[in-house]
Amino acid sequence: MSRAPLYVTRPLLPPLEEFRPWLESIWQSGQVTNGGPYHDELERTLAAHLGVEHLSLFANGTLALMTALKALGLGGEVVTTPYSFVATTHALGWCGLTPVFADIDPVTLNLRPDAVEAAITPATRAILPVHVYGVPCDTAALRQIAARHRLALVYDAAHAFGVADAGGSLLRHGDLSVLSFHATKVFHTFEGGAVVCHDAAMKRELDLLKNFGFVDETTVVRTGINAKMDELRAAFGLLQLRHVDAAIEARRQIDAHYRAHLAGLSGLRCPQQPAAARSNHGYFPVFIDGGRALRDAVAAHLREHDVMARRYFHPLISDFPMYAALPSAAPARLPVARQAADSVLCLPIHPQMSADDCTRVAALLAEALGRQRRDARI
Numbered sequence: 001m002s003r004a005p006l007y008v009t010r011p012l013l014p015p016l017e018e019f020r021p022w023l024e025s026i027w028q029s030g031q032v033t034n035g036g037p038y039h040d041e042l043e044r045t046l047a048a049h050l051g052v053e054h055l056s057l058f059a060n061g062t063l064a065l066m067t068a069l070k071a072l073g074l075g076g077e078v079v080t081t082p083y084s085f086v087a088t089t090h091a092l093g094w095c096g097l098t099p100v101f102a103d104i105d106p107v108t109l110n111l112r113p114d115a116v117e118a119a120i121t122p123a124t125r126a127i128l129p130v131h132v133y134g135v136p137c138d139t140a141a142l143r144q145i146a147a148r149h150r151l152a153l154v155y156d157a158a159h160a161f162g163v164a165d166a167g168g169s170l171l172r173h174g175d176l177s178v179l180s181f182h183a184t185k186v187f188h189t190f191e192g193g194a195v196v197c198h199d200a201a202m203k204r205e206l207d208l209l210k211n212f213g214f215v216d217e218t219t220v221v222r223t224g225i226n227a228k229m230d231e232l233r234a235a236f237g238l239l240q241l242r243h244v245d246a247a248i249e250a251r252r253q254i255d256a257h258y259r260a261h262l263a264g265l266s267g268l269r270c271p272q273q274p275a276a277a278r279s280n281h282g283y284f285p286v287f288i289d290g291g292r293a294l295r296d297a298v299a300a301h302l303r304e305h306d307v308m309a310r311r312y313f314h315p316l317i318s319d320f321p322m323y324a325a326l327p328s329a330a331p332a333r334l335p336v337a338r339q340a341a342d343s344v345l346c347l348p349i350h351p352q353m354s355a356d357d358c359t360r361v362a363a364l365l366a367e368a369l370g371r372q373r374r375d376a377r378i
């Protein structure tokens with residue numbers, strides 16, 4: 001019996017009927033972009049939902065990252081992680097900044113504060129950590145390092161929608177935090193993103209920059225860009241917000257099923273239970289010890305059975321050709337990141353999955369690992 005492929009994620013799409021009234025209202029008003037009513041409403045509603053004071057919406061997370069870096073007026077080196085989606089580092093390049101890679105922590109897979117500090121030079125201006133898979137960085141240590149060296153601290157929080165630590169929203173940390181609302185994310189607007197900041201002046205700066213630098217019809221005061229979110233996506237975001245808590249709860253149940261089924265499976269490590277006070281269960285990475293070839297063989301076995309697990313984040317960003325020649329990209333300097341990239345497999349996790357789907361994935365993993373062990377003995 002053929003089954004539908006199980007993708008690593010699927011976009012949360014509420015019933016189309018629920019979206020129709022918003023579409024009708026946009027058609028009636030004729031205002032489809034340029035800071036319309038749904039854009040402003042989503043900014044207010046999201047800020048309240050996320051427990052932050054100021055938030056500026058963007059067309060996507062990459063433009064949000066670039067605009068955040070631009071708003072801080074940075075130039076020089078930025079210490080960042082090689083274990084992320086490539087947009088984290090690309091945003092630096094687009095802003096004329098030089099990435100300096102530092103190694104990660106083997107448990108959280110986020111930047112290791114001591115490695116960050118060792119990478120700082122007189123040219124360093126900022127730190128750009130990522131809350132990878134929504135797992136909180138060591139925010140206290142990073143804050144101290146940034147303060148000690150007078151560096152800006154910008155969090156790539158693309159995976160951290162709704163995540164909280166003991167003190168509240170994770171997005172309160174750093175000078176700025178950047179979210180992605182791409183279709184692969186827990187909360188999405190097809191394409192979209194946001195920058196979270198701490199005061200109205202920075203919010204004004206971000207708003208200026210994302211709209212070409214216009215302050216009124218004829219006055220341009222910044223070399224801005226077009227990074228605005230349009231009304232369709234903003235309206236869809238308002239609809240998504242009604243469903244996102246239920247979606248995160250469904251993800252939590254998938255996470256629990258996986259943990260129950262995979263416990264004790266030899267050769268495979270599940271992620272630690274998230275240390276966050278509130279997680280979003282956006283990803284379910286497992287680690288297959290025994291080298292990249294073994295991990296790739298397990299991934300291929302799943303794929304043969306229509307389970308599209310993904311090797312996020314392989315290759316490391318530091319291995320891409322535009323970064324590989326940087327001194328900080330030398331493999332010997334990033335051993336933990338390399339080990340993670342060689343062993344990780346992100347399993348499908350999304351609200352439409354059933355308990356049976358988890359059982360099927362776990363059975364395929366057991367089969368693949370058993371086969372590898374048998375082959376190794378031959």
Ligand SMILES: Cc1ncc(COP(=O)(O)O)c(C=O)c1O
Pocket residue numbers: 060061062063084085087088130156158159180181182191192193
């Ligand atoms: C860690 C990280 N940073 C940045 C981005 C870029 O966001 P976007 O795709 O919305 O441009 C993504 C994902 O897409 C991401 O996973």
